[in-house]
Amino acid sequence: MLDATFTQDTPISPVDWPMDRETKDSGWRPPAGTRVISVDDHGMEEEGLWEKRLSGADKGRAPKLWQDKSDNRWHMTVDGMSYDVPGIESHIGEGRPGFWDAKERLKDMDAEGIDVSLFFHSRAMSLVRLEDKAFFTRCMDAYNEWLAETCAANPSRLVGVGILPTIYKPEDTAAYIDKLKGWGIKALEIPSAPKNVPYNASAMEPMWEAIAASGIPVMFHVGAYLEFRGKGATGANLTKNLGPYRPLWSLLAFSGILERHPNLKVVFCEGGFGWVPWTLQDADRIYQVYETEMKPKLQELPSYYFRRQCYSAIMSDDVGLKLAKEYDLTDNMLWSCDYPHGESVFGESRNEIKKIFDVLGEEKGKDVAGRNAAKLWNL
16 A cells, blocks of 8 residues: 655655556445545546537648557647647556546446546646637537537436636636536536636626525646656646645635635645644734735635635645644545546545545545545535
8 A cells, every 4th residue: 555654764666557457355345324425536538529529610720630550648739739748758647548538437436436536627727728719618518518419428427527618708717607607518618727717806706606506616627737848847746736825725715706606616636734723823824914914804714715715635644634624624534536547545445435434434434435425426
């Protein structure tokens, strides 16, 4: 088992890539009545998705997505430019058949003891880089329709996370969410760091209003960015990419977005939970020390709004579990496998769920393993 707890004597123990992993089953099972819900898993979009589903002039410039059958590597290009994930060979996180084959995916879920999986994109969100934002929206229409159809084949187990493209036209958000609901989409995501989109701007208010009114939580997911190059860059980039939420949550809190929209629920995926307590501690102190300079004024300290309406998902997070228990934040914690990426706990999901119960006990364990998620998405 991968030991996420760091100590001076922790050995280097390389982990197999997901395509080579087998489920490790110790025989332990969660207490009766436990429903295990992974809130962050991924599936590869259909090969040729945009070429098949876009029409008219869009078809000629559609993003091209294909799998090289000789090595199972996936590739995507737009206008001849590669949109492959930078720095990492695609088969490392995309080489397991369940990534593109729903039947194989359900077999893996059964083996891991996962009842329900929230189904994120693989390549679709990278299209946020497109300069033509109307074209981006049409590409997301095609993706969201495909996602809805894919998950409709197993609606009790696969919950599609639709991409909300209206960050560029916030006034269209309510209508777009209605369209997502019409397709059967129950979850939605917006980019965590879109270029030139200030989420705290007044122009974004219609988007926040519409999301809050929809009753659907908004999800953020970490991205794949290359800030560092040269020696050590892979490790530095991956470590940085897993920790983007301190500034993002702070903006939502200090700007008053969370206060103005008490029904807005926000979910942070793949960043773990260790960041939460120390961020809340610092945010509260910053607000009080600089209170005279704070605009807008909040009615409560920033940490209040996280406890009321924010959630963060763990995979393997021994530190986060202990801190959540110590600071009474388990109601704000969710769990995910992150299937089938390299940093996922696929192969160890049952053992990771056992850790949750070992640390938190039966009732709080059930909350984190799935009950909190079931309440959030009415599953």
